[in-house]
Amino acid sequence: MNSENLQTKWGQFLSLVTVFFFxxxxxxxxxxxxxxxxxxFTLSQVQSQLVAWAFYAAYFVGSIIFFLISLKSDVLQKFxxxxxxxxxxxxxxxxSFLFIPAATMxxxxxxxxxxxxxxxxxxxQQIVANPLAIKMGSPAxxxxxxxxxxxxxxxxxxxxxxxxxxALFGMGDNKRTALSLEDIKFPFIILGIAFILxxxxxxxxxxxxxxxxxxxxxxxxxxxxNIMDYPQLYLGMLAIFIYVGTxxxxxxxxxxxxxxAEFGNILEEAIxxxxxxxxxxxxxxxxxxxxxxxxxxxxxxxxxxxIVPALAFGVIIGTNIFAQHNVSAFYIYPIWILxxxxxxFIGGKDAGKTxxxxxxxxxxxxxxxxxxxxxxxxxxxxxxxxxxxxxxWPSIFDLAIAGLGKNTGKASSFLIMMxxxxxxxxxxxxxxxxxxxxxxxxxxxxxxxxxxxxxPLIGFAYxxxxxxxCPKILKQQGISHIESEGxxx
Numbered sequence: 001m002n003s004e005n006l007q008t009k010w011g012q013f014l015s016l017v018t019v020f021f022f023x024x025x026x027x028x029x030x031x032x033x034x035x036x037x038x039x040x041f042t043l044s045q046v047q048s049q050l051v052a053w054a055f056y057a058a059y060f061v062g063s064i065i066f067f068l069i070s071l072k073s074d075v076l077q078k079f080x081x082x083x084x085x086x087x088x089x090x091x092x093x094x095x096s097f098l099f100i101p102a103a104t105m106x107x108x109x110x111x112x113x114x115x116x117x118x119x120x121x122x123x124x125q126q127i128v129a130n131p132l133a134i135k136m137g138s139p140a141x142x143x144x145x146x147x148x149x150x151x152x153x154x155x156x157x158x159x160x161x162x163x164x165x166x167a168l169f170g171m172g173d174n175k176r177t178a179l180s181l182e183d184i185k186f187p188f189i190i191l192g193i194a195f196i197l198x199x200x201x202x203x204x205x206x207x208x209x210x211x212x213x214x215x216x217x218x219x220x221x222x223x224x225x226n227i228m229d230y231p232q233l234y235l236g237m238l239a240i241f242i243y244v245g246t247x248x249x250x251x252x253x254x255x256x257x258x259x260x261a262e263f264g265n266i267l268e269e270a271i272x273x274x275x276x277x278x279x280x281x282x283x284x285x286x287x288x289x290x291x292x293x294x295x296x297x298x299x300x301x302x303x304x305x306x307i308v309p310a311l312a313f314g315v316i317i318g319t320n321i322f323a324q325h326n327v328s329a330f331y332i333y334p335i336w337i338l339x340x341x342x343x344x345f346i347g348g349k350d351a352g353k354t355x356x357x358x359x360x361x362x363x364x365x366x367x368x369x370x371x372x373x374x375x376x377x378x379x380x381x382x383x384x385x386x387x388x389x390x391x392x393w394p395s396i397f398d399l400a401i402a403g404l405g406k407n408t409g410k411a412s413s414f415l416i417m418m419x420x421x422x423x424x425x426x427x428x429x430x431x432x433x434x435x436x437x438x439x440x441x442x443x444x445x446x447x448x449x450x451x452x453x454x455x456p457l458i459g460f461a462y463x464x465x466x467x468x469x470c471p472k473i474l475k476q477q478g479i480s481h482i483e484s485e486g487x488x489x
Contacts, residue, residue, distance in 0.1 A: 012207045013136045013145060017152040018198050019085065019125050022092070024156025024279070026118060026191070028251075029164045030055055031275045033111075033184075035255040035268045036168065040181060041108045044437065045256050045449070046430035052252050054112040055119040056244070056422030062123025063417040070413075082202050085128045089199035092121030096192030103181040114188075121195075127416060132207075146394060148290045154283030154390070155315070158276050162319045163187070165272030171324045225407045232473050233411050236400025239466040240418035243392050245425025246362075246459030250385045251278045252426040253452060256433050257382070260447050263375050273325040274379070277333065278386045280316035284337060285390020287312045288344060305344070309337050329376065336365075336384040343388075351395040352471035359464025362388035366457035370450070382453055385460075392463060399470040403479040429455040 030051055038048040069075055075084060095117030102110035133145050167187040227234050254274060258266040266274075291304045313334065320327045343361050347354035362385050369381030397415060404411045432455065435448035443451050 012205070013133065013149075015201070015205045015207055016129060016133060016136070017149045018201075019089070019129050020149045020153040021156040022195070022198070023122055023125070024153040024158075025160035025163075026092075026122070027055075028157040028160035028275055028279045029187075030115070031251050031255070032161055032164045032168065032272060034252055035259075035271060036184075037108060037111065038256075039268060043108070044430075045253070045433040046427055048256075049252055049426040049430035050112055051115060052248050052426045053423035054115045056248065056419055056424075058116045058119025059123045059126065059422070060417050060420035062120045063127065063413060063419075066124065066127055067413045067417075081128050081132050082205070082207055085125055085132075086199040086202045088121045088124030088128065089195045089202065090121070091124065092118045093192045093195035093199070095119075095121060096188045096195060099188035100185050103185050106181055123416075123419075126419075127413075131412075150393070151283060151286040151290045154279060154286050157279030158283050158316055159319050161272045161275035161279060162323045162325075165269075165275075166323055169269040169272075225410055227414065230404060230411070232402055232470050232477075233400050233404065233414070235466055235470060235473075236396055237414055237418045239396045239400070239463060240393075240415050241421035242425070242459045242462050243389065243396060243421070244419050245421030245423075246385070246456045246463070247282075247389045248422040249426040249429045249459075250382060250453075250456050251275060253429050253433060253449070254278065254379075254382065256430075257449050257453075258379065260436075260449050262447055262450060263379060270325075272323070273320045273327055273330075274383065276320060277316055277330060278383045280312065281336075281383060281386030282390040283315070284309045284312040285340060285344075285387050288341065289391045305341060309341060310334075313337060332377075333380060333384075336380060336387060340384075340387040344391075351398040352467045355392055355395040355399070355467025356464050357467075358388040358392060359460050359462075359467055362460035363457055363464060366453055366460060370446070370453055370457070382456075385456060388460070395467070396463075399466070399474070402474050403477055425455065425459065429453075 034048045034051050037043060037051060038045070066075065079087075095114050098114035098117055099111065102114050129149075130146065133149050136145060164187055168183050227237075255268070255271045257263055258271065258274060287308045288305060291301060291308055296304065317327055317330065320330075339361070343357050344354075347357045365381045365384045365388065369378045372378040372381060397412075400415055401411050429452045432452035433449040436442070439448065442448055
């Protein structure tokens with residue numbers, strides 16, 4: 001059967017996307033833990049960002065370990081996708097259970113170890129689940145399936161912040177302001193049990209291991225793989241590093257920004273709705289991109305491009321109302337969503353053009369957020385960064401691996417390693433925030449914490465540059481441009 005005519009295996013795919021949900025759930029939970037740990041352990045802002053460092057450094061370490069093992073033996077072909085995926089889930093379960101002794105011992109280092117272990121399991125899951133989602137049907141719709149999985153990932157990030165916020169602070173008028181590390185134990189016990197149950201579910205599911213395809217013979221290209229021979233790849237590796245770092249640093253440092261006097265002295269228990277809105281912004285973008293998974297007419301597709309983001313925004317508002325949060329200030333946010341939709345139509349499915357336009361848009365949002373005198377509005381410009389980051393991941397991947405042929409697998413491993421940016425860039429921004437401790441006068445009339453958002457501005461600038469410059473590199477190599485539409489790491 002022609003692989004192009006394969007139908008998506010929806011039953012298997014829906015089983016797989018549960019792991020994408022967990023990646024998002026824990027990712028946003030980290031953003032709740034950062035201000036909690038900062039207060040309980042009396043940390044500086046840069047020290048609090050070690051939470052992001054521990055989690056995302058695990059992706060880098062796990063990818064290297066997996067890559068080195070794969071040099072000796074093809075892990076996925078030897079053990080199978082399901083068993084490897086289940087192993088990653090068990091590792092993450094073990095990391096979740098480590099939160100119990102970490103809370104008992106009241107050790108920040110132990111908490112970081114637990115997060116690192118959870119992330120190590122996620123790195124294994126990431127390596128397996130992304131290609132598996134692509135292979136569950138026709139290669140022509142593989143990127144769209146990954147987009148849909150990215151939308152589930154973003155749904156996890158949206159409700160993860162809300163649910164952990166409820167577990168730690170309570171709901172409505174009964175919110176607790178006195179933080180206790182003991183309160184962290186229960187949600188992570190539940191999470192650990194959930195990981196184990198999903199691992200068992202995966203082992204007994206009907207998910208099939210993809211048939212090993214014969215490696216195509218590539219007559220052109222370099223016999224020995226050398227990263228420096230492919231500028232689209234090494235510039236793309238930097239783009240992934242900056243993309244993930246920018247995505248994480250905007251939200252990791254947002255609690256510190258909102259707690260400044262100029263942004264209203266918002267306390268820890270009131271932070272979850274803003275975290276949910278940020279991660280929900282990525283959900284809006286990815287759900288919008290996921291519309292192309294379904295075979296619809298142009299008119300229906302056009303209508304869905306407006307309806308689906310509205311539904312996603314409704315999910316954000318609904319979950320916050322369920323948690324008894326006051327979200328009246330959020331009703332202005334559809335203005336940014338409309339801007340995002342308009343830019344998405346201009347970018348179309350061209351990977352380079354999309355990346356360039358969203359990079360420029362994100363840069364402008366960060367700039368306006370820095371100079372806007374109304375801080376009630378300024379924070380939404382920063383949060384809207386999530387909208388314009390939402391569909392960058394596959395665009396960068398498409399450009400970075402173009403023309404790699406038989407070296408595509410190796411290139412993908414190096415790109416996954418660059419998720420490390422999620423641990424490094426927040427440290428850089430956090431160190432700028434800490435200037436407020438020694439230089440309380442701020443800079444250019446704003447606090448250093450506010451000024452620190454120059455870091456994601458620079459990040460968006462590079463991403464726009466890569467989207468502009470990489471297609472020119474590919475054109476020089478005689479490689480046709482690639483279509484892309486949405487997704488997430």
